[in-house]
Structure formats: C-alpha cells, structure tokens
Amino acid sequence: MKNLISLLFFYSICSFSQVGINTVTPDASSIFDVTSSNKGILIPRIALSATTDVTTITSPATSLLIYNTATVSDVLPGYYYWDGVQWTKLLTNNAIDTKWDTLGNSGTDDTVNFIGTTDDEDLVFKRNNVFAGVIDASNTGFGVNSMASTTPNRRDTAFGVSALQANTTGYENTAIGINTLNANTIGSYNTASGANSLASNTTASYNTANGYNSLTNNTTGSSDTAIGANALYSNLTGTGNTAVGANSLYTNNSGVGNTAIGNGALRLNEVGSNNTVSGSNALSNNTSGSNNTVSGVNSMLYNTTGIGNTATGLNAMLNNVSGNYNTVSGQGALSGNIDGIRNVAIGVNTMNLNTSGNYNTALGGSSLSDNTIGLGNTASGYSAYLEIFLEVITLLWGILL
Structure with missing residues (x-):
C-alpha cells in the first residue's frame, strides 16, 4: 500500500x-x-480539398498543424496550420510565395503570375481608402476619384485625378489629365486631353478638347473641337465650333458654326456665328459679327459687328469695325475701312484709306488708294483713280491757261 x-x-x-x-x-x-539523434516527428498527413476545407478535419482548432498531401484547388503538398479562418501554408525558402510583396517579388512567371481577379468582378484601386481607379468589363480609370461614379460597362476611359469624376451614364468618353471631363454626367463621345479640358461639361456630347483649359467652361455645347491652350475657353452652349491655336475663340459663349485657326483667332467672339478664320489674331476682336471669311495675319483684326465680309491677306480690312459685305484680297487692302459696305478691293493696298465709302470696286495694287468716303467708284489697274484724277487736273489746268 x-x-x-x-x-x-x-x-x-x-x-x-x-x-x-x-x-x-x-x-x-x-x-x-x-530528443533524438537520428529520428524525427511524423506530423499527421491529411489530403485537404482547399484552404477553406473544414470537412476533412471537422472544427479544426486554431494552430492545428498538419502535412497536406494533395495538389488541388489552392493547396499544394506541404505543412499547413489552421489560422482560425483557413489553412495557411508554412513557407520555406524553396517554396513559391503566391502573394505579392510590397518590396517586390522574384521568380515570377508572366504566364502564371498577375494582379487581378479570376472571377467576373471589377478590379478596384484605392489610395488612403479613396477610390483611385477601376478596371471593369469595358471601363478603365486610373487616378484619385477618376470615374468614381461611373456606371459599369459604359466604355469610358479616364486617366488623371478627378477625370470623369461625376460621370454616371455617359459612355465612350476619353479623359486624360487632371479634372478632364470632371463634371460630365451623361454626355457621351467626348474626348478631352489636357488639364481642365472640358472640366465643366455636363450633358454635351461629341466634343474634342486637346490642350490646357480647352473648352473648360463648356456645359451643354456639343460637336465643338478645341485644340490649343485656352481654345474655346469660355464656351458654354455654342455648338459646331472649331478652334485651333492658343486662345482661339477664347471668349466664345454661344456662337455656333465658327472655325478659327491661328493663335488668338476670333479671340473675343461671344455670339458671332458661322465665321471662318485663318491666321494669327484674325478677327480677334469680333464679338457678334457673323458670316465672315478671313484669311491672313491680323486680317479684320478690329472687326466687332461687321457681317458677311471676305478678307484675304495680311492686314486686310484691318480696321473694319462694322462694315458689311465687303470682298477684299491683298495685303493691306481696305485696311482703313471702318463701316463702308459692299466694296470690292483686290490688290496690295487697294482702297487702303477707305473708311466709309460704299459700293466701290478697285482692281490692282494701290487702286482707289486715296478714296475715303466716295461711293460707287470703279478703278482697274495699278494706282488707278489717282492717275485719272491727275489727268483731269492736268486737263483742267491746260484749259484754264
């Protein structure tokens, strides 16, 4: 005992x-x-079906250790432990790490390794837990708040902070640059490239803006094309305008159907429509004049309300303000005209001093060059009218003698 x-x-x-x-x-x-010098511990060998397998071992305890023998689903042979949620593999130096490392990975295979999804779900990017991009079945966006509100599968593309931020159902838009197409909601088929381009656009469609602040204030104007910094900057509702060159059609508000090519061309136009302009500063001061066709640097520079004029050449109709339906071709032709109407001047400096004369026709360099307010004159040939005037004076002088 x-x-x-x-x-x-x-x-x-x-x-x-x-x-x-x-x-x-x-x-x-x-x-x-x-303790042993020639033997080891044999851990239980289990054939798992997946890392989420809770059937092979019922209610596994946290930290339970096994050796998996199966190659199936997302498990490979090796040591696994239950972390309370799933089976986690114990990695060795020779094991392949299937998780992306913030310091980079080595030994990757571009036919196997990738960042993305294996199901039909969108890939979303965030920065500081703020939406920063998405790749879905047809939309692609990258940049903080880019396409933050876009309905999936609208075929939109946005790159840049706040690009297409407010877009909801607008489709097939392309926005590249900070704040591009920022306020767009349902507008479609727009292309914006350059900081703040088409930033205020809401419902307008078929616009193309390329350049810093191009079409930046446009809201509902459609089918506009702006290429160059500040091109069509102030446009709100104007449609069918084309502006190529920095500051071209800068203050256009509601004018329609204008074409301006050249730095500062049609710069101050607000409501004038159907003007066609080519040349730096051509029709630069126009505000409401319409149906003008202008080609040449500084041609019709000071025109504000004149309509239906055609001017071709450097400084052609330079000082015209309100003259209408004049046709001019040649450097400096009708350059002094202010409000004269229905004149035809062809040739260098033809009718260059005319201010208010109407219904005159001058063909040839410097022809009718001294006319200011004369009406209904026709002169053909170099310096014509001046020579006729001198001949008349000579004839009268001879009679008097």
Missing part, C-alpha cells in the same frame, strides 16, 4: 510538469520535448 501511494504521488507531480521523450530533463520552456 505504501508503494502504491508513493507511485500515485509521483504521477501527480508529473502531470503538472514537462513531458520528455528520450530525455529526463525536458527544456523548461517546452511542455513536450523530444
């Missing part, structure tokens, strides 16, 4: 101590210490 009591006492002490196999002095930090 005495020996039995002693044995029970010994086992009661061991139940609260470490367990040692092949050692009588298990390590104090271990509850179970196995």
Whole structure:
C-alpha cells in the first residue's frame, strides 16, 4: 500500500510538469520535448480539398498543424496550420510565395503570375481608402476619384485625378489629365486631353478638347473641337465650333458654326456665328459679327459687328469695325475701312484709306488708294483713280491757261 501511494504521488507531480521523450530533463520552456539523434516527428498527413476545407478535419482548432498531401484547388503538398479562418501554408525558402510583396517579388512567371481577379468582378484601386481607379468589363480609370461614379460597362476611359469624376451614364468618353471631363454626367463621345479640358461639361456630347483649359467652361455645347491652350475657353452652349491655336475663340459663349485657326483667332467672339478664320489674331476682336471669311495675319483684326465680309491677306480690312459685305484680297487692302459696305478691293493696298465709302470696286495694287468716303467708284489697274484724277487736273489746268 505504501508503494502504491508513493507511485500515485509521483504521477501527480508529473502531470503538472514537462513531458520528455528520450530525455529526463525536458527544456523548461517546452511542455513536450523530444530528443533524438537520428529520428524525427511524423506530423499527421491529411489530403485537404482547399484552404477553406473544414470537412476533412471537422472544427479544426486554431494552430492545428498538419502535412497536406494533395495538389488541388489552392493547396499544394506541404505543412499547413489552421489560422482560425483557413489553412495557411508554412513557407520555406524553396517554396513559391503566391502573394505579392510590397518590396517586390522574384521568380515570377508572366504566364502564371498577375494582379487581378479570376472571377467576373471589377478590379478596384484605392489610395488612403479613396477610390483611385477601376478596371471593369469595358471601363478603365486610373487616378484619385477618376470615374468614381461611373456606371459599369459604359466604355469610358479616364486617366488623371478627378477625370470623369461625376460621370454616371455617359459612355465612350476619353479623359486624360487632371479634372478632364470632371463634371460630365451623361454626355457621351467626348474626348478631352489636357488639364481642365472640358472640366465643366455636363450633358454635351461629341466634343474634342486637346490642350490646357480647352473648352473648360463648356456645359451643354456639343460637336465643338478645341485644340490649343485656352481654345474655346469660355464656351458654354455654342455648338459646331472649331478652334485651333492658343486662345482661339477664347471668349466664345454661344456662337455656333465658327472655325478659327491661328493663335488668338476670333479671340473675343461671344455670339458671332458661322465665321471662318485663318491666321494669327484674325478677327480677334469680333464679338457678334457673323458670316465672315478671313484669311491672313491680323486680317479684320478690329472687326466687332461687321457681317458677311471676305478678307484675304495680311492686314486686310484691318480696321473694319462694322462694315458689311465687303470682298477684299491683298495685303493691306481696305485696311482703313471702318463701316463702308459692299466694296470690292483686290490688290496690295487697294482702297487702303477707305473708311466709309460704299459700293466701290478697285482692281490692282494701290487702286482707289486715296478714296475715303466716295461711293460707287470703279478703278482697274495699278494706282488707278489717282492717275485719272491727275489727268483731269492736268486737263483742267491746260484749259484754264
């Protein structure tokens, strides 16, 4: 009986101590210490069906360790432990890490490794938990708040901070640059490239803006084309305008059907329509004049309200303000005209001093060059009218003598 009591006492002490196999002095930090010089521990071998497998081992305890023998789904042979949610593989130096590392990965295979989804779901990017881009079945956006509100599958493309930010159902838009097409909601088929281009556009469609601040204030004007910094900058509702060159059609508000090619061409136009202009600063001061056709640097520079004029050549009709239906071809032709109407001047400096004369026709360099307010004159040939005038004076002088 005495020996039995002693044995029970010994086992009661061991139940609260470490367990040692092949050692009588298990390590104090271990509850179970196995010592061997030529043998190992054989961990239970289990064939998992996936990292989420809770059937093969029912209700696995957190930290449960196994050796998986199966190659199926997302598991490979190797040691796994249950982390409370799924089976997690213990990685070794030779194991392939399937997770992307913030410091970069090595040994990748571009036919296997990728960033993206394997199901029919959108790939969303965020910065500081703020929407910063999306790739869905047909939309592509990259940049903080780019396409933040866009309905999927609208075939939109946006690159840049706040590009197409407010877009909801507008489709097939392309926005490249900060704030491009920022306010667009349902406008479609727009192309904007350059900071703030088409930034205020809401419902307008078929616009093309290329350049800093081009068409930046446009809201509902459609079918406009602006190429160059500040081109069609102030346009709100004007449609069918084409502006090529920095500041061309800059202040246009509601004018329609204008074509301006050249730096500052039709710069101050507001409501004038159907003007066709080519040349730096041509028709630059026009505000409401319409149906003018102008070609040449500074041609019709100061025109404001004149309509139906055709001017071709450097400084042609330079000072015209309100003259209408004049036809001019030649450098400096009708350059002094202010409000004269229905004149025809062809040749360098023809009728260049005319201010208010009407219904005159001058063909030839410097012809009718001294006319200012004369009406209904016709002169053909170099310096014509001046020579006729001199001949008349000579004839009269001879009669008087």
